[in-house]
Amino acid sequence: QISLTSKPSGMTLGSIWALDARNLVFAKMLGGLNGLETLWAPGGNSFIYSYTDQNGQNPKLAIYNKKGEKKDLSGISTLIDKCVWAKDSISVFCAVPKNWPEGMVLPDDYYKRVNLTVDDVWKINTETEEKNLLASDLGDIKNLIIDDVENNIFFILRSDQILYKLNLR
Numbered sequence: 001q002i003s004l005t006s007k008p009s010g011m012t013l014g015s016i017w018a019l020d021a022r023n024l025v026f027a028k029m030l031g032g033l034n035g036l037e038t039l040w041a042p043g044g045n046s047f048i049y050s051y052t053d054q055n056g057q058n059p060k061l062a063i064y065n066k067k068g069e070k071k072d073l074s075g076i077s078t079l080i081d082k083c084v085w086a087k088d089s090i091s092v093f094c095a096v097p098k099n100w101p102e103g104m105v106l107p108d109d110y111y112k113r114v115n116l117t118v119d120d121v122w123k124i125n126t127e128t129e130e131k132n133l134l135a136s137d138l139g140d141i142k143n144l145i146i147d148d149v150e151n152n153i154f155f156i157l158r159s160d161q162i163l164y165k166l167n168l169r
């Protein structure tokens with residue numbers, strides 16, 4: 001299986017397609033969402049995705065599971081660039097801005113570095129939607145990486161482009 005996601009923009013509708021390379025079957029998995037971005041779980045059976053409203057604002061995080069079910073992860077307003085899957089393909093770790101600067105078109109203005117945010121880091125169980133706050137007020141972070149035993153999160157702070165380590169123990 002090969003997945004293809006359209007280039008994200010808060011001002012255009014995006015889609016994700018699956019190509020079965022063996023049978024050459026091309027099928028739309030999800031579509032009609034502004035600002036759509038996806039991140040597959042390590043096991044390849046599900047993915048999280050972020051999308052916005054028709055004005056490119058109010059980003060939401062959701063999951064598409066192996067059964068083809070879609071559900072919003074309530075109360076999480078972030079972009080895929082601020083998330084990483086745990087090794088178990090159940091939990092995700094996300095930097096969630098305390099608030100998005102007014103008037104930003106997401107994810108467009110985020111990638112243009114128009115404004116910076118102040119983020120909290122959360123661990124989210126995608127099956128139960130249980131959320132645990134791990135750290136607060138870290139600045140605008142991206143490119144999260146979690147170690148296999150979930151002791152450390154590595155990330156880049158967007159303001160200085162330096163790699164940081166957050167010890168979770």
